[in-house]
Amino acid sequence: MTYFNMIVPVLLAAVFFITITSGRHKHYHLSFALGGVVLSAIFILLDFSKIVSDKIMVYYQLGWKPPLGITFSVDLLNYVVCLLLIFVAVSALAISRTEIRDDKREFYALFMLFLLGLFGAAMTGDIFNLFVFFEIFSIASYALVSYTGRKKAVLSSIKYLIMGSFSTSLILLGIVFVYGSLGTLNMADIASKMALSSTTATILGFGLLISGFMFKAAIAPFHAWKPSVIRDTPLSLGLMFTASGTIIGLYAIFRLVVTVGNLNLSGMLIALSFVTMVLGAVLALQTTNLKKLLAYSAISQTGYVLLAFGLLSYAGFVYHMINLVLIDIILFIVAYVVIKHFGTSDLDKMGGLGVGNPVLFGSALVAVSALAGLPLFNGFSSKLLIYQAGIQVFPIATLIAMLVSVLTLAYSSKMLNMIFFSNRKDSGVVNIDYDLKIIMVTIAVFCVVLGIFQGYFTGLMEIIAGSGLDRELYIKTVLGLI
Amino acid sequence: MITYVFSLIFVIIGVYAIAIKENLIKKVIGLSIFTTGIHLLLISLGYRFGGIAPILLENMGLSYFSTTAVDPLPQALVLTSIVIELSITALALALIIKNHKMIGTLEAS
Amino acid sequence: MDLIVKQVTKIVFPFMVLYGFYIALHGHLTPGGGFAAGAIIGSAFALLVIAFDEQDVEHKLTVHELIDLKSVAGFFMILIIGKMGYSFRAVLIESQTLFNLWSGGFTIIMNVAGTFMVSSAIVLIIYSIEKEAWKK
Numbered sequence: 266m267t268y269f270n271m272i273v274p275v276l277l278a279a280v281f282f283i284t285i286t287s288g289r290h291k292h293y294h295l296s297f298a299l300g301g302v303v304l305s306a307i308f309i310l311l312d313f314s315k316i317v318s319d320k321i322m323v324y325y326q327l328g329w330k331p332p333l334g335i336t337f338s339v340d341l342l343n344y345v346v347c348l349l350l351i352f353v354a355v356s357a358l359a360i361s362r363t364e365i366r367d368d369k370r371e372f373y374a375l376f377m378l379f380l381l382g383l384f385g386a387a388m389t390g391d392i393f394n395l396f397v398f399f400e401i402f403s404i405a406s407y408a409l410v411s412y413t414g415r416k417k418a419v420l421s422s423i424k425y426l427i428m429g430s431f432s433t434s435l436i437l438l439g440i441v442f443v444y445g446s447l448g449t450l451n452m453a454d455i456a457s458k459m460a461l462s463s464t465t466a467t468i469l470g471f472g473l474l475i476s477g478f479m480f481k482a483a484i485a486p487f488h489a490w491k492p493s494v495i496r497d498t499p500l501s502l503g504l505m506f507t508a509s510g511t512i513i514g515l516y517a518i519f520r521l522v523v524t525v526g527n528l529n530l531s532g533m534l535i536a537l538s539f540v541t542m543v544l545g546a547v548l549a550l551q552t553t554n555l556k557k558l559l560a561y562s563a564i565s566q567t568g569y570v571l572l573a574f575g576l577l578s579y580a581g582f583v584y585h586m587i588n589l590v591l592i593d594i595i596l597f598i599v600a601y602v603v604i605k606h607f608g609t610s611d612l613d614k615m616g617g618l619g620v621g622n623p624v625l626f627g628s629a630l631v632a633v634s635a636l637a638g639l640p641l642f643n644g645f646s647s648k649l650l651i652y653q654a655g656i657q658v659f660p661i662a663t664l665i666a667m668l669v670s671v672l673t674l675a676y677s678s679k680m681l682n683m684i685f686f687s688n689r690k691d692s693g694v695v696n697i698d699y700d701l702k703i704i705m706v707t708i709a710v711f712c713v714v715l716g717i718f719q720g721y722f723t724g725l726m727e728i729i730a731g732s733g734l735d736r737e738l739y740i741k742t743v744l745g746l747i
Numbered sequence: 748m749i750t751y752v753f754s755l756i757f758v759i760i761g762v763y764a765i766a767i768k769e770n771l772i773k774k775v776i777g778l779s780i781f782t783t784g785i786h787l788l789l790i791s792l793g794y795r796f797g798g799i800a801p802i803l804l805e806n807m808g809l810s811y812f813s814t815t816a817v818d819p820l821p822q823a824l825v826l827t828s829i830v831i832e833l834s835i836t837a838l839a840l841a842l843i844i845k846n847h848k849m850i851g852t853l854e855a856s
Numbered sequence: 857m858d859l860i861v862k863q864v865t866k867i868v869f870p871f872m873v874l875y876g877f878y879i880a881l882h883g884h885l886t887p888g889g890g891f892a893a894g895a896i897i898g899s900a901f902a903l904l905v906i907a908f909d910e911q912d913v914e915h916k917l918t919v920h921e922l923i924d925l926k927s928v929a930g931f932f933m934i935l936i937i938g939k940m941g942y943s944f945r946a947v948l949i950e951s952q953t954l955f956n957l958w959s960g961g962f963t964i965i966m967n968v969a970g971t972f973m974v975s976s977a978i979v980l981i982i983y984s985i986e987k988e989a990w991k992k
Binding site (some may be wrong): 393397400404407408411414416419420422423424426427430431436437438440441444445450 | 763765789792831834838839843845
Binding site for chain 3 (some may be wrong): 828830834837840841844
């Protein structure tokens with residue numbers, strides 16, 4: 266008996282109840298949304314003992330076995346991605362509680378559809394189903410970008426829609442090539458047929474699929490949408506875009522390249538990660554808008570995750586992905602509180618919060634230290650894995666990663682300085698809601714714990730990444746050969 | 748084979764319209780043409796000249812069925828994809844109407 | 857719209873809806889099915905929405921109530937039938953008397969439920985866009 270297959274119906278039910286509740290009952294919408302997320306979290310946690318004992322959980326939709334039916338398959342890697350999605354969703358809902366004032370019904374209905382698409386994409390074992398879930402969360406996100414109704418938001422929503430649906434069409438084209446050459450859509454079935462009957466068309470299909478996922482993860486040639494979208498959306502959505510959109514894109518790339526395709530794309534991934542890291546860090550240095558700075562910083566960190574992938578340091582890949590999400594949650598909560606206090610996202614007009622706000626300053630300091638990769642914080646542990654892998658495989662990669670780390674320190678300390686010190690004396694005490702405070706402090710503690718017990722967590726990440734690497738077990742379990 | 752050529756032409760026209768045209772409505776039309784090209788490619792994968800409907804009747808040999816029946820899966824996939832494309836087009840047009848009301852232009856810049 | 861369009865719409869509309877239901881009920885025998893039928897019925901309502909003015913549609917059709925009703929009904933139908941289809945999925949593919957109207961097992965009920973969903977979605981889309989245009 267598995268429970269994870271109940272997540273998508275539960276989230277759909279939440280969407281349904283939010284939609285039929287009339288706009289007058291304002292506090293119900295958030296309750297339904299939170300209820301859906303909490304139920305999903307319970308379902309995920311109920312499966313914990315099973316995932317530990319079985320390594321892979323499989324659910325056949327309507328009982329049809331692959332390759333005929335649609336399969337949901339969750340191994341340790343998906344499991345961790347689902348847990349991260351719940352963290353992000355709870356934090357985004359906590360931010361949205363005070364941020365979203367009107368049109369709550371539309372916002373939360375679309376928000377839960379967004380989350381449904383993310384969860385489905387994280388759990389499915391069928392590439393066409395993956396495409397459908399990508400489209401579900403993409404369409405919800407296009408509508409959510411224009412949610413504020415400002416001129417700039419609507420225009421950037423249209424641009425994001427055209428670019429985004431072009432990229433998801435590329436995913437469809439990739440599926441056409443894979444299906445045409447292998448005759449199946451199930452991931453495990455593709456993986457088993459890959460060694461024998463893959464042709465040039467299959468590789469082309471995989472290339473198209475990966476480029477589509479790279480758009481969602483905002484990796485270098487496809488990163489241009491992210492800063493303008495983050496600038497124009499509420500911060501709760503910005504958190505969903507930067508944290509969960511990125512990890513889903515990265516997860517899909519990992520699943521397709523490593524587990525399904527067993528392809529060697531190191532050269533291409535390393536080259537793209539260099540461009541992403543450097544570009545993100547340099548652009549983050551020169552911007553003075555806090556929201557855009559966070560977007561560029563997330564792009565740069567995505568480059569690190571991709572570099573770990575290219576250097577075949579899969580433990581570093583998972584470790585840095587987790588760190589990216591944790592750091593983003595803290596930074597976005599800090600940004601929300603600060604932007605609400607000053608009424609602007611322009612860094613030049615901020616300053617002087619360092620005196621009377623120990624909790625805010627402490628959390629921001631932890632996040633920034635982790636971002637820059639200072640020792641004793643989680644960012645250091647994962648970057649160390651990347652550096653070590655780089656020295657063994659490709660030393661120039663380590664050099665560039667360290668250089669970007671210095672740039673990261675520069676822009677993050679610039680951000681810290683401009684928010685908390687700058688030239689102003691004292692900007693008073695910021696009023697932080699208790700829920701945001703609890704989340705911020707908890708995640709900051711996580712960051713420190715992940716950094717201090719580095720050896721233990723490195724072993725854990727190797728186990729998690731190893732479950733994605735074990736192709737034989739994946740194929741046999743999903744196809745039901747055991 | 749002629750359908751492959753046509754789908755390639757559709758895809759090229761679609762990419763041209765998305766990349767070059769400044770008018771937002773034309774961009775959306777280009778997106779639609781691009782997706783249609785992919786649909787045509789997908790549906791022609793399962794097509795078989797002179798094929799029969801994929802229903803296995805009692806007096807039909809399995810080898811005859813497997814050599815003459817068309818592949819039903821691409822049709823289901825295209826149907827799903829058409830629905831998705833419809834919703835994207837509807838959303839895009841709604842946003843363009845809203846944008847037109849605010850700014851008074853259909854240009855992208 | 858002018859008089860000709862309005863009169864033609866009045867004449868054609870019931871036949872379009874009827875044809876849509878024909879496609880839905882014969883979806884397992886002839887080309888078509890729930891989606892195509894929903895599109896036909898939806899386009900019939902779209903024709904109404906386009907041909908008539910705001911006050912006509914608001915008074916005589918009350919499209920919003922219609923849509924709410926249809927969406928909720930379709931949702932529950934799909935939910936119940938999906939559950940039934942899971943329990944009796946052998947019935948779905950079991951061969952009964954071929955080319956008979958009642959030969960498809962649960963397919964026919966699924967088609968009708970799909971018709972409700974698709975037509976309500978299409979009417980909702982067209983109506984929302986058209987309402988924006990009426991506002992000017």
